[in-house]
Amino acid sequence: xxxxxxxxxxxxxxxxxxxxxxxxxxxxxxxxxxxxxxxxxxxxxxxxxxxxxxxxxxxxxxxxxxxxxxxxxxxxxxxxxxxxxxxxxxxxxxxxxxxxxxxxxxxxxxxxxxxxxxxxxxxxxxxxxxxxxxxxxxxxxxxxxxxxxxxxxxxxxxxxxxxxxxxxxxxxxxxxxxxxxxxxxxxxxxxxxxxxxxxxxxxxxxxxxxxxxxx
Amino acid sequence: xxxxxxxxxxxxxxxxxxxxxxxxxxxxxxxxxxxxxxxxxxxxxxxxxxxxxxxxxxxxxxxxxxxxxxxxxxxxxxxxxxxxxxxxxxxxxxxxxxxxxxxxxxxxxxxxxxxxxxxxxxxxxxxxxxxxxxxxxxxxxxxxxxxxxxxxxxxxxxxxxxxxxxxxxxxxxxxxxxxxxxxxxxxxxxxxxxxxxxxxxxxxxxxxxxxxxxx
Amino acid sequence: xxxxxxxxxxxxxxxxxxxxxxxxxxxxxxxxxxxxxxxxxxxxxxxxxxxxxxxxxxxxxxxxxxxxxxxxxxxxxxxxxxxxxxxxxxxxxxxxxxxxxxxxxxxxxxxxxxxxxxxxxxxxxxxxxxxxxxxxxxxxxxxxxxxxxxxxxxxxxxxxxxxxxxxxxxxxxxxxxxxxxxxxxxxxxxxxxxxxxxxxxxxxxxxxxxxxxxx
Amino acid sequence: xxxxxxxxxxxxxxxxxxxxxxxxxxxxxxxxxxxxxxxxxxxxxxxxxxxxxxxxxxxxxxxxxxxxxxxxxxxxxxxxxxxxxxxxxxxxxxxxxxxxxxxxxxxxxxxxxxxxxxxxxxxxxxxxxxxxxxxxxxxxxxxxxxxxxxxxxxxxxxxxxxxxxxxxxxxxxxxxxxxxxxxxxxxxxxxxxxxxxxxxxxxxxxxxxxxxxxx
DNA sequence: CATGAATGAGAATTCATTCAT
DNA sequence: TATGAATGAATTCTCATTCAT
Numbered sequence: 041x042x043x044x045x046x047x048x049x050x051x052x053x054x055x056x057x058x059x060x061x062x063x064x065x066x067x068x069x070x071x072x073x074x075x076x077x078x079x080x081x082x083x084x085x086x087x088x089x090x091x092x093x094x095x096x097x098x099x100x101x102x103x104x105x106x107x108x109x110x111x112x113x114x115x116x117x118x119x120x121x122x123x124x125x126x127x128x129x130x131x132x133x134x135x136x137x138x139x140x141x142x143x144x145x146x147x148x149x150x151x152x153x154x155x156x157x158x159x160x161x162x163x164x165x166x167x168x169x170x171x172x173x174x175x176x177x178x179x180x181x182x183x184x185x186x187x188x189x190x191x192x193x194x195x196x197x198x199x200x201x202x203x204x205x206x207x208x209x210x211x212x213x214x215x216x217x218x219x220x221x222x223x224x225x226x227x228x229x230x231x232x233x234x235x236x237x238x239x240x241x242x243x244x245x246x247x248x249x250x251x252x253x254x255x
Numbered sequence: 256x257x258x259x260x261x262x263x264x265x266x267x268x269x270x271x272x273x274x275x276x277x278x279x280x281x282x283x284x285x286x287x288x289x290x291x292x293x294x295x296x297x298x299x300x301x302x303x304x305x306x307x308x309x310x311x312x313x314x315x316x317x318x319x320x321x322x323x324x325x326x327x328x329x330x331x332x333x334x335x336x337x338x339x340x341x342x343x344x345x346x347x348x349x350x351x352x353x354x355x356x357x358x359x360x361x362x363x364x365x366x367x368x369x370x371x372x373x374x375x376x377x378x379x380x381x382x383x384x385x386x387x388x389x390x391x392x393x394x395x396x397x398x399x400x401x402x403x404x405x406x407x408x409x410x411x412x413x414x415x416x417x418x419x420x421x422x423x424x425x426x427x428x429x430x431x432x433x434x435x436x437x438x439x440x441x442x443x444x445x446x447x448x449x450x451x452x453x454x455x456x457x458x459x460x461x462x463x464x465x466x467x468x469x470x
Numbered sequence: 471x472x473x474x475x476x477x478x479x480x481x482x483x484x485x486x487x488x489x490x491x492x493x494x495x496x497x498x499x500x501x502x503x504x505x506x507x508x509x510x511x512x513x514x515x516x517x518x519x520x521x522x523x524x525x526x527x528x529x530x531x532x533x534x535x536x537x538x539x540x541x542x543x544x545x546x547x548x549x550x551x552x553x554x555x556x557x558x559x560x561x562x563x564x565x566x567x568x569x570x571x572x573x574x575x576x577x578x579x580x581x582x583x584x585x586x587x588x589x590x591x592x593x594x595x596x597x598x599x600x601x602x603x604x605x606x607x608x609x610x611x612x613x614x615x616x617x618x619x620x621x622x623x624x625x626x627x628x629x630x631x632x633x634x635x636x637x638x639x640x641x642x643x644x645x646x647x648x649x650x651x652x653x654x655x656x657x658x659x660x661x662x663x664x665x666x667x668x669x670x671x672x673x674x675x676x677x678x679x680x681x682x683x684x685x
Numbered sequence: 686x687x688x689x690x691x692x693x694x695x696x697x698x699x700x701x702x703x704x705x706x707x708x709x710x711x712x713x714x715x716x717x718x719x720x721x722x723x724x725x726x727x728x729x730x731x732x733x734x735x736x737x738x739x740x741x742x743x744x745x746x747x748x749x750x751x752x753x754x755x756x757x758x759x760x761x762x763x764x765x766x767x768x769x770x771x772x773x774x775x776x777x778x779x780x781x782x783x784x785x786x787x788x789x790x791x792x793x794x795x796x797x798x799x800x801x802x803x804x805x806x807x808x809x810x811x812x813x814x815x816x817x818x819x820x821x822x823x824x825x826x827x828x829x830x831x832x833x834x835x836x837x838x839x840x841x842x843x844x845x846x847x848x849x850x851x852x853x854x855x856x857x858x859x860x861x862x863x864x865x866x867x868x869x870x871x872x873x874x875x876x877x878x879x880x881x882x883x884x885x886x887x888x889x890x891x892x893x894x895x896x897x898x899x900x
Numbered sequence: 901c902a903t904g905a906a907t908g909a910g911a912a913t914t915c916a917t918t919c920a921t
Numbered sequence: 922t923a924t925g926a927a928t929g930a931a932t933t934c935t936c937a938t939t940c941a942t
Binding site for chain 5: 502503514515523524
Binding site for chain 3: 712713714715795796798799800801840843844846847848849850851853854855857858878879881882883884885886888889890
């Protein structure tokens, strides 16, 4: 159609955008290369020229979105602050980004994880990074509270897993309800809900750790 | 091959079992009617005779598994006990059932939600039911603690959502780690983790509600 | 279209016939599964159901035609006769069969040999068989003529190769000239031409072998 | 990359060389213009600028290789010598050239003949020329032997066909056996094999022609 | 002169679905 | 009741060919 010459990077971004939107809504199998090409406004061969195959295209989507999400979380944290403030910042960054990029989030959380090993593994890398980061915050909070970090180590990791899972779930829920269901919750509110939900559990754990005799 | 005359209901169950296993592992699109028929040990036309189409078959799977899960949760609760005990019972029932029926859980949580509106809606019904049930428990706890139920209503619902989301996430995580990762966590431990994580948050909320002046 | 139920073997033969005709005329790459299915009067999926892939289909064609040609040659020979008579019979069988099955011959000689290793290897088996058979006849003729078989062994094999090559070439030539060029030569004449061409060379060789001092 | 200004003719030769190598190894269909351009070290549009289309490119390859082969045969013959010496010279030239230019030979003999009418026709011109030349030699030999040329005319043509076919077949066989099979036969040996094989047949024919009463 | 960027057309293969028995 | 046989409709991917610079 439009034989417009467009710089490589722009074209590639157009294609990835279209792919993320399509994969995010339909899933890997149901998405067709035809559909993606059309949405990107390019011909199918061009799509293949840039991204080689459906599999590689999907992988490229996952990587791009994972990197963007990680950057959003990292960038929202001020490393000099208290663990609690850092967690708050990270959560806010997380919910803001996922709310702003629902298709990207769907690709990562909904689709990539249900489409078989190689893809799920890509996401696991991201996830492990987040879990470790949160666990680090919890450990710092433990130190600040005068607990033996080694003592609470295992439980801290479990809690970090639970928190990340809860965050994913909330992000999914917040983004999932489409226009119909009235207003979408603000990222700030979602973050507050989760903080209120989770932080007391952590403090209770630390309290127990300071009072020997309880497990 | 086995020309055994089998009663209608048994046949149907065989087919649904095969379908749940196949859909749960491969997803809706990647699963083939051929594969399901073969796994069920019946011919494809018979599969169509009983279940009409791939779409209806998938829907039937979702409904059956959703009902089974709801029954498992409901059945594990003793309506006469305290909210905390009731929640504990429900969580235990939930984690036990999902651990025992990983394919069914995968169909509900992983596949149905990623395969487009009509199917996701089926699951949402189940989910809403659970959320409301949990919210009811929280409201009861609020009353028991002498709080104004109306006052905490909104927050209680948000918390219920978070808890259900966390439970789903934990169930998925507990079932997801295959043999490699050593032993799978016991449902009881998973439930305990979540209780420890979540209950303090609720109590903190109630405490705030009793002490006017804080949001 | 015609949803006629046809016995398996008949269907398979229809498909192979169509495939041989198509591959023989267009070559492996230029032939399309669509075209073959249409010529066979079946749908493409059925073609795949029976023959799995283009590659397997081509292999099946080669094998069937190779077996048929080998049978035609073998069946035209009376094992009790003199080498010269046996060779005559074999050639006659060969030229008769190739003239009667030009597409099969084209598949074997023209297409299979130019379509890469795995296919060429199939034909080589046939070809080696024929060469060895002819070499055996030559050796028998040598013994009858009182020559030391071991002495002429190597030359006999080279001659056999040349003869088979000449036969292939003549068959191709005889079958290649289409209607335009007037009448096609009779297999008997082709066989006679080759006998006249080749037998004196063999006899000359044997004569040299009986008169030591020549190489 | 190499922005060297290269004279037109050299460029064209580079392209034809690449095309011959590619077509000879892969065949017309399996060869891609992309591959040829890359092997030639030029861009695809340039390839099209010089040679217009895949079809024309293939035709140009055939013509160039056919001319080269004809020249090699013609140039190896001393027109003043006896028919037998001339035939020997021609065969030697033929086998030497085909051994030195395996890709060109593959294009002519293997690929062009299996890729449909228009291309096969190009080769037929070459082939007919060779056959007529050989038939002329045979006729001269007949005259030298005191035979009535008209009498043996038809048989002489058939023999010429057989000889050319045998030569082609031997060239193909000699060039086909790759490194594995040890040393490749020398052109001189191949020519000798064919001379030994063919000349006695011709002499026998002439002998019969001088002795009326035999057919 | 030379090319990077782009596309229309087609090919192999798979799948949900349905007759005819 | 139950099925072996059959197909229409996609889907992924490739290739010859051509603008725009």
